[in-house]
């Protein structure tokens with residue numbers, strides 16, 4: 001058991017119709033590791049600058065996330081991302097992306113991270129994802145990416161996808177990557193690159209799971225109020241991979257379905273507050289409660305024909 005994640009560690013400027021934050025702790029690896037920490041032991045890999053201080057480390061430490069592999073670059077600036085959401089929260093406009101310390105980052109994993117059983121390559125430059133994959137012998141590896149990297153580093157991304165078992169991406173991004181109109185064709189094309197599992201995140205419509213011999217779909221939880229969707233995708237991935245790691249990296253149909261429901265349960269909690277602020281109060285019981293609500297929500301009684 002043990003999960004290692006590489007990805008952006010960031011400060012985010014976020015504006016939604018319900019408020020804003022100028023400098024919220026964020027980044028794909030931060031959202032992911034906090035979410036996964038509800039299920040398993042997590043180590044996070046990535047660089048930060050001088051602006052990343054004790055308060056930020058404390059958020060991770062309070063969740064037991066091991067930060068030994070966070071590299072502090074003297075004089076550097078932490079990754080920065082700014083975005084704004086429309087009234088329809090499915091529409092996010094990226095306003096600014098400053099790579100900062102990621103620009104010259106060369107990942108070097110500690111021995112403990114190299115031995116992790118599960119690896120997640122959260123959203124970041126695909127060359128860096130691959131460098132981490134090459135150093136880590138994890139028997140189960142997953143990956144996320146986004147339009148920014150599909151546009152600027154497609155070839156590298158495809159090479160990285162070939163090295164993992166599970167790909168998790170947004171529906172728009174899956175279509176953009178494969179240039180296929182339907183998700184089924186797109187998922188098959190991604191599986192032909194190497195992975196055996198494709199999870200397509202569909203925002204407020206939930207998520208779909210494609211494997212070589214099956215399909216499963218889960219809705220998003222119908223929330224009365226969503227404050228900020230930032231990190232929904234990463235916390236979903238954290239719940240999903242965290243659950244799989246806690247179950248020996250199993251990828252049978254039953255375990256994958258439960259992992260999808262746990263990912264959805266965590267994500268539905270994450271969006272109740274800005275950035276990763278919800279993690280400060282979130283309990284495992286609240287996640288389990290949501291899991292049960294998902295289970296009940298999706299049951300269909302069969303019809304008996306005489």
Ligand code: AMP
Pocket residue numbers: 008010011012026027028031080081097123124125146148149229230231232233234235
């Ligand atoms: P999501 O789960 O898709 O809402 O991811 C949100 C997180 O992704 C934010 O906290 C950002 O810091 C991070 N992010 C945004 N753009 C990028 C990028 N190009 N590369 C890596 N991380 C990013």
